[in-house]
Amino acid sequence: MPRFLDVHTVPPGTPPEAVAAAHQRDLAVQARHGVRYLKYWYDAATGKIFCLSEGPSREAALAVHREAHGLMPDDIFEVEESE
Amino acid sequence: MPRFLDVHTVPPGTPPEAVAAAHQRDLAVQARHGVRYLKYWYDAATGKIFCLSEGPSREAALAVHREAHGLMPDDIFEVEESE
Numbered sequence: 001m002p003r004f005l006d007v008h009t010v011p012p013g014t015p016p017e018a019v020a021a022a023h024q025r026d027l028a029v030q031a032r033h034g035v036r037y038l039k040y041w042y043d044a045a046t047g048k049i050f051c052l053s054e055g056p057s058r059e060a061a062l063a064v065h066r067e068a069h070g071l072m073p074d075d076i077f078e079v080e081e082s083e
Numbered sequence: 084m085p086r087f088l089d090v091h092t093v094p095p096g097t098p099p100e101a102v103a104a105a106h107q108r109d110l111a112v113q114a115r116h117g118v119r120y121l122k123y124w125y126d127a128a129t130g131k132i133f134c135l136s137e138g139p140s141r142e143a144a145l146a147v148h149r150e151a152h153g154l155m156p157d158d159i160f161e162v163e164e165s166e
């Protein structure tokens with residue numbers, strides 16, 4: 001299953017709790033789109049959020065965000081994960 | 084220990100093997116800087132690389148890349164990781 005990393009920008013200083021609440025909404029609706037949001041990374045100083053997901057397509061990953069809260073990423077990348 | 088996500092741009096279509104080779108050089112020198120590069124994600128179509136590391140500072144994370152291969156990121160973010 002492909003993995004995707006999407007990048008959002010929120011106002012710098014947005015509380016982590018607000019980001020977590022939006023993420024919880026992603027988790028609540030993701031199954032309807034065949035997607036699993038795996039992790040996210042947030043930098044409150046710059047307002048950058050990076051969300052890692054696994055799913056059938058980038059459109060499916062975006063559909064989760066659209067249905068969950070409407071906060072759409074600036075970019076989404078289909079990525080290979082390595083260590 | 085803080086975590087950092089840095090973002091590189093290489094020419095689209097750069098082979099994953101070339102990215103992996105650069106990453107191996109990071110792993111070879113990271114201990115000298117007290118850093119652990121944990122994972123990376125690569126999108127060959129756009130040439131974007133996202134590297135996740137753990138270390139004492141963003142300067143230390145950047146010093147690893149500088150010593151390893153000199154391929155410096157466009158941006159580096161101090162991030163909180165959540166699920």
